[in-house]
Amino acid sequence: MSRENTLVTAQWVEDNLDTDGIVLIEVDEDTTAYDKGHIRGAIKLDWTTDLQDQVRRDFVNKEQFEALLSERGVSNDDTVVLYGGNNNWFAAYAYWYFKLYGHSDVKLLDGGRKKWELDSRELTDALPSRATTSYTATEQDASIRAFRDEVVAAIGTQNLVDVRSPDEYAGRLLAPAHLPQEQAQRAGHIPTSVNVPWSKNANDDGTFKSDDELAALYDEVGFDTEKDTIALCRIGERSSLTWFVLTELLGRKNVKNYDGSWTEYGSLVGVPVALGDEPGKADA
């Protein structure tokens, strides 16, 4: 993988608004953003309702994902171009999610909704209509999703990268600063995990930094390229963006996203937790 086949520019999207076989999908943290205006022809996926099981804390299953994309008019051979706000935070999550269920051709609009808006490109509130399809998903790709037991086992042995903001990592904040801070779980981070805030992957306008700049970010914190890697954040969305950078842009192998992330780990009984700005020791 490389940025040539996983990223498209805003201009490319504008030039391909009417191209058959390309489906634009907006996935935003602010699920009302689409309703206020979106790129012409784009459909919406709501991460809170469309992509989450409504009873258990888990993703929708294979059959539900197939029904969702069939109903929204997405075909298996479509090129899916995802975009969203906040440096593509939730669009990158959807990218990872589409890969989890085996969609072959997925791309991110580099810079996402912010870049589109800062370029003063057109948004519309007109809703597109797409004919239904018969979408077929694969079983979840277990090679890109980490669960809590492998995360605990990875302490001191694998690259653990915590991509939350420095204050969340250190335990000074419990959530991103645009969300209320009252949470049930303990503050801090997994011992031996290094902190590379997800936002460091992006320029101010939301586009990704160059491959050299990105590689330097992970070299600086001592990533061992011989080891497997698990990325985490608070609920698994920001770490999807880091997974995208490591896997799709930098071509690193054996990178998993831990979607349980801090809201799960920080609530576990009996696991070690480190406070402060340093990674901490495995036997903490």
Add this chain to the structure above:
Amino acid sequence: MCGATEGGLSLDGVNVAKEAVIQGQVLRGSEPVGNAYVRLLDRTGEFTAEVPTSATGHFRFFAGDGEWTLRTLAPKSEPVDTAVTATTGSVAEVQVLVSA
């Protein structure tokens, strides 16, 4: 700077006593800017969060005690940095003016 000013965001439903709120409005002249992005940078300049402004140009963060910087990006304007101090139990109201 403390206390919700007239026309500021409603604090209904926010437990102000437990939060260090930073909120405000982005204006171009006297006009609210509804398509701006406000980033919250920590004391080292590291990105902590980002929100798009509402249709009325408003934004809000739940920060921690200390010094923060708001970096505001708006179409056709240069980024604007604004220093702000947050304190648990109070609301820091900030008005950001972007260039025309």
